[in-house]
Amino acid sequence: GEDVEQSLFLSVREGDSSVINCTYTDSSSTYLYWYKQEPGAGLQLLTYIFSNMDMKQDQRLTVLLNKKDKHLSLRIADTQTGDSAIYFCAESLNRDDKIIFGKGTRLHILP
């Protein structure tokens, strides 16, 4: 079945790069996502990547996909205090299919 795993916590100093890792089990996953959740709020799509891509860059965000290892990562360059949130890795099989989430990684920014 579908399963998405990610570490629960990450602490990074302000100005450094943050790298959040995720693994998924379903090799049929076509769409892979990163969502951000700020305290008490819903989820905001940060970025996504198709399974036929290796990398996608969007301003401070870089997504790397290793399809062979079913490993997805999100790199946030020059981490700021406003980046403090929970980051969810997610996947879906098809464009209209349900989205399955990992447990989320809480990113803590150190001064």
Add this chain to the structure above:
Amino acid sequence: GAVVSQHPSRVICKSGTSVKIECRSLDFQATTMFWYRQFPKQSLMLMATSNEGSKATYEQGVEKDKFLINHASLTLSTLTVTSAHPEDSSFYICSARDRVTGFGTEAFFGQGTRLTVV
């Protein structure tokens, strides 16, 4: 971007009563809406997939009779927690896909509903 509105944002109810949560897509039509439950320590669990005009598809382990889902129109889905108990206290989040673009790259999320059963 597209907006999904959830109401209420917070609700406190007595044990044994029922609570209805609404999820509306404000500026787009959503053929499919999803209901999630977020447990303490972050875990986000898909409860059911709601399709307009048909019965919801529930995930394994989710009680259909307890969590009633109705998707009567392309802009509204409701989740009713029946005979609520303290263990149903949680953060419930809905999401919707834009029917027109339907690109599948973005499901828009509501702000969530914090349910507390006392």
